[in-house]
Amino acid sequence: MLSLIVNRILWAIPTLIFVSFISFVIIQLPPGDYVTAYVAQLRHSGEYITELQEAAMRQEFGLNDPLLVQYWRWISAIVMHGDFGRSLEWNMDVKDMIWDRLGLTLAISTLSMIFTWIIAIPIGVYSATRQYSFFDYIFTVFGFIGKGIPEFMLALILMWLGYAYFNMDVGGLFSRQYETAPWSWGKFVDLLEHLWVPIVVLAFGSTAGLIRVMRANMLDELGKPYVETAYAQGFTERTVVWRYPVRIALNPFISTVGWALPALFSGDIIAAVVLNLPTTGPLLLKALQMQDMYLAGSFILILSVFTVIGTVLSDILLAVSDPRIRMA
Amino acid sequence: MTQTNNPLPPERLLQLDDVNVHFPMREGLVKAVNGVSYHINRGEVLGIVGESGSGKSVTARSIMRLQPKQALDAGGSIRFRRKSGEEVLISSEDRQSRTMRDLRGNEIGMIFQEPMTALSPVHTIGTQIMRTVMLHRNVSKADARARAIELLTKVQMPRPNDIVDRYPHHLSGGMRQRAMIALALACDPTLLIADEPTTALDVTTEAQILHLLKSLQQELGMAIVFITHNFGVVADIADRVAVMYLGRVVETGTVDEIFYEPKHPYTQALLRSIPKLGGQKARRLKTISGTVPDPFNVPPGCSFHPRCMRAVGGICNVTTPPEVRFPNGQISRCHFAEEFRSEAAE
Numbered sequence A: 001m002l003s004l005i006v007n008r009i010l011w012a013i014p015t016l017i018f019v020s021f022i023s024f025v026i027i028q029l030p031p032g033d034y035v036t037a038y039v040a041q042l043r044h045s046g047e048y049i050t051e052l053q054e055a056a057m058r059q060e061f062g063l064n065d066p067l068l069v070q071y072w073r074w075i076s077a078i079v080m081h082g083d084f085g086r087s088l089e090w091n092m093d094v095k096d097m098i099w100d101r102l103g104l105t106l107a108i109s110t111l112s113m114i115f116t117w118i119i120a121i122p123i124g125v126y127s128a129t130r131q132y133s134f135f136d137y138i139f140t141v142f143g144f145i146g147k148g149i150p151e152f153m154l155a156l157i158l159m160w161l162g163y164a165y166f167n168m169d170v171g172g173l174f175s176r177q178y179e180t181a182p183w184s185w186g187k188f189v190d191l192l193e194h195l196w197v198p199i200v201v202l203a204f205g206s207t208a209g210l211i212r213v214m215r216a217n218m219l220d221e222l223g224k225p226y227v228e229t230a231y232a233q234g235f236t237e238r239t240v241v242w243r244y245p246v247r248i249a250l251n252p253f254i255s256t257v258g259w260a261l262p263a264l265f266s267g268d269i270i271a272a273v274v275l276n277l278p279t280t281g282p283l284l285l286k287a288l289q290m291q292d293m294y295l296a297g298s299f300i301l302i303l304s305v306f307t308v309i310g311t312v313l314s315d316i317l318l319a320v321s322d323p324r325i326r327m328a
Numbered sequence B: 001m002t003q004t005n006n007p008l009p010p011e012r013l014l015q016l017d018d019v020n021v022h023f024p025m026r027e028g029l030v031k032a033v034n035g036v037s038y039h040i041n042r043g044e045v046l047g048i049v050g051e052s053g054s055g056k057s058v059t060a061r062s063i064m065r066l067q068p069k070q071a072l073d074a075g076g077s078i079r080f081r082r083k084s085g086e087e088v089l090i091s092s093e094d095r096q097s098r099t100m101r102d103l104r105g106n107e108i109g110m111i112f113q114e115p116m117t118a119l120s121p122v123h124t125i126g127t128q129i130m131r132t133v134m135l136h137r138n139v140s141k142a143d144a145r146a147r148a149i150e151l152l153t154k155v156q157m158p159r160p161n162d163i164v165d166r167y168p169h170h171l172s173g174g175m176r177q178r179a180m181i182a183l184a185l186a187c188d189p190t191l192l193i194a195d196e197p198t199t200a201l202d203v204t205t206e207a208q209i210l211h212l213l214k215s216l217q218q219e220l221g222m223a224i225v226f227i228t229h230n231f232g233v234v235a236d237i238a239d240r241v242a243v244m245y246l247g248r249v250v251e252t253g254t255v256d257e258i259f260y261e262p263k264h265p266y267t268q269a270l271l272r273s274i275p276k277l278g279g280q281k282a283r284r285l286k287t288i289s290g291t292v293p294d295p296f297n298v299p300p301g302c303s304f305h306p307r308c309m310r311a312v313g314g315i316c317n318v319t320t321p322p323e324v325r326f327p328n329g330q331i332s333r334c335h336f337a338e339e340f341r342s343e344a345a346e
């Protein structure tokens, strides 16, 4: 078991180096660079920039150095000093821009995942053990609706309902007076009041999906001989179902826990834009549009690092839960 | 049928009377168990033989009250004598009743055909046995573990102290079946139902498991319902035999009666299909002509008549044969059972 954990962690290191390099390269891929974009913007607003000025800017930002040198400068500053560079577009340190948003993203995605699991797993188990019952049909219909409604639409509906009937300001994560205020109890309570909308929006679709997968997995497992063996021991139905097949039906989810974070990190962009959430998605989108390379690169790097860490965590969790995996 | 209301004779452990289990299917009603009666006394081994699909497993699951959910109980009675001496009418118990849960794993143990998948893949052998012991007996975890090791030793598991902490995927098929037997014996059941416990094993392992079951049966004195489609296996282990065909018991008798004086053409045909040790090797086995009819179109009259060499038109394909009882206790469901009396001795 320990050797498996050490093994997985050791394997993660070259992967991390590789993804960090790829993150950097991806940022470099589009034609032009930040200066090109910046100059175009200035020209658009009527200012005139000479070729010489443009070249000087490139020199100043180190954009003319070889790729590997630029990469090395970037990654060593991150690892040694936690310095992700400067956002050229916002003229701010990247590290000052992202950690708040990262924290909120982490909170929202973790909460919506917990919310999803707490709702979907019991329903999936119920639907499978009472296949074709009235509630099974109800949940199946809910599942199709949940899969069918796009998240942004649900966000808009909830915002409209909140605004029109409950006189609530549900956009964003904070009321106006707290938006820029430092953290306090009041701000925390205010956050909780706003948090439920994004959590419901984000959890809705995944809950529907999870119910269906859980139901299918459970139906598979319930037909297996070890379930009959468990019944033949004299256990109650509840003990049999929760102790044996549920544990095994959960394995596919455990193996994807690690992906939930990066998926929400980037996948919720549309919902986050609609809901005006100060999470990472919208900022990443803007950074990519602007070719704000240090900002976008930092995001993509963090995203990839989370994916790698998440995968390692999933692997370890799965090995804890399923002894058959430990063989490998 | 009349017996149903009388108390069970004292030596009787389990008695099935006219048990019916049906499956409503889109294609029609499948009478998987169509009036099965058999009994087993304390400490006795009853072999149930029949081709695949004859209803052996469905009947056995009815004894445990663990039929598939879509199964319909269509009558009959199943009675069981508890360790306390009290009689339980299993057939009127609920699937999840307190009494049934008390019987399962405690007074009735069951082992299945698939040793590869019949144990939970995510729990150790020890954990699985301990849970059963702790469910039915008020013992500490340490005692339950000691019991698990004792059971593993009893089923001649190699290195029981090590195996107790292993997962099923570490074990071979034969070892898993031993673990399965240990699990079924966890609480010293008076009845063990073994549903084709050796069918999935190779011949050598099969012989070992049979030998083990026989010696455990003698040591512990439990009764065994041993289900198989292999007549050869029955000869090894059973005291009495019930032969099933298409949801009915067509013949019952002691092993010797069944093997030396079979009184039903189906039994006779099955016997002819067993390879005889020391017989001419080159001769191909006679198999029963035709195939088992599909369960939606069970032939009228004697359901065996399309395949029966003795069938007489106008009788066999019209009237269902009654149970013909012989003085020695043998029972045959054939119109001409009486006629086989003399010729069987040949």
Ligand SMILES: Nc1ncnc2c1ncn2[C@@H]1O[C@H](COP(=O)(O)OP(=O)(O)O)[C@@H](O)[C@H]1O
Pocket (backbone or CB within 6 Å): B023, B030, B032, B033, B050, B051, B052, B053, B054, B055, B056, B057, B058, B059, B068, B070, B295
């Ligand atoms: N879950 C089920 N659903 C529908 N029919 C079933 C089911 N289980 C068994 N049967 C029917 O019952 C008959 C007897 O099955 P079974 O008792 O398993 O036979 P055996 O154990 O003798 O091979 C089969 O012909 C099959 O069609």
Ligand code: SF4
Pocket (backbone or CB within 6 Å): B264, B265, B266, B302, B303, B304, B305, B306, B308, B309, B310, B311, B312, B316, B321, B333, B334, B335, B336
């Ligand atoms: S009743 Fe007729 S068909 Fe059935 S077994 Fe006897 S002889 Fe054969």
Ligand SMILES: [Mg+2]
Pocket (backbone or CB within 6 Å): B056, B057, B058, B195, B196
């Ligand atoms: Mg069977």
